[in-house]
Each structure stands twice: as C-alpha cells, then as structure tokens.
Amino acid sequence: xxxxxxxxxxxxxxxxxxxxxxxxxxxxxxxxxxxxxxxxxxxxxxxxxxxxxxxxxxxxxxxxxxxxxxxxxxxxxxxxxxxxxxxxxxxx
Numbered sequence: 001x002x003x004x005x006x007x008x009x010x011x012x013x014x015x016x017x018x019x020x021x022x023x024x025x026x027x028x029x030x031x032x033x034x035x036x037x038x039x040x041x042x043x044x045x046x047x048x049x050x051x052x053x054x055x056x057x058x059x060x061x062x063x064x065x066x067x068x069x070x071x072x073x074x075x076x077x078x079x080x081x082x083x084x085x086x087x088x089x090x091x092x
Contacts, residue, residue: 008051009035012058021053 012018025032031050059065068076081088 009054010051011054018053018055018058021051025051 010021012021022032033050033052035052035054035056066073
C-alpha cells in the first residue's frame with residue numbers, strides 16, 4: 001500500500017460516465033481502481049498515482065450488490081479450476 005499517495009476519485013452518475021472514465025484512464029496510461037464494489041479498502045491511497053472509480057452511488061441507484069464476497073468468489077473460482085484444470089489449461 002502506498003502510504004501518503006493521492007489518487008483522483010471519480011464518482012460517475014451514469015453508465016456512459018463510467019465508460020468515459022475507463023477511456024480517459026486508458027488514454028492517459030493510468031491505473032483505475034474501484035471503490036464501492038464490495039472488494040475495496042475504502043481508501044483511495046491504495047491506487048497510487050492513478051484514479052479511483054467510486055461506484056457506490058451507482059450501486060445504490062441501481063439496487064445492485066455483488067452476489068458473492070471476494071473470498072467466496074475466489075473460493076468458487078479455485079474450486080472450479082481444480083475440477084476443470086485440464087480444460088482450463090488447454091485454453092491458454
């Protein structure tokens with residue numbers, strides 16, 4: 001974690017604004033961290049010298065929340081991979 005670093009926090013109000021944030025970050029070669037997705041630290045400083053896309057308001061407006069926590073999602077992914085290792089490895 002970058003202690004004392006500053007990031008620009010973006011708070012889009014529409015899907016179009018989210019897309020514009022991704023385009024602008026890509027054009028400027030910046031990292032784009034996410035906040036409000038259920039998997040963030042709630043602190044912009046974890047994305048040193050990049051931008052943080054805060055979608056927490058969008059989640060409230062849309063009434064969306066992640067179906068799984070990060071831990072549960074990783075566990076499901078690992079379980080699937082181990083059960084399908086040969087097929088998954090053949091895809092790469």
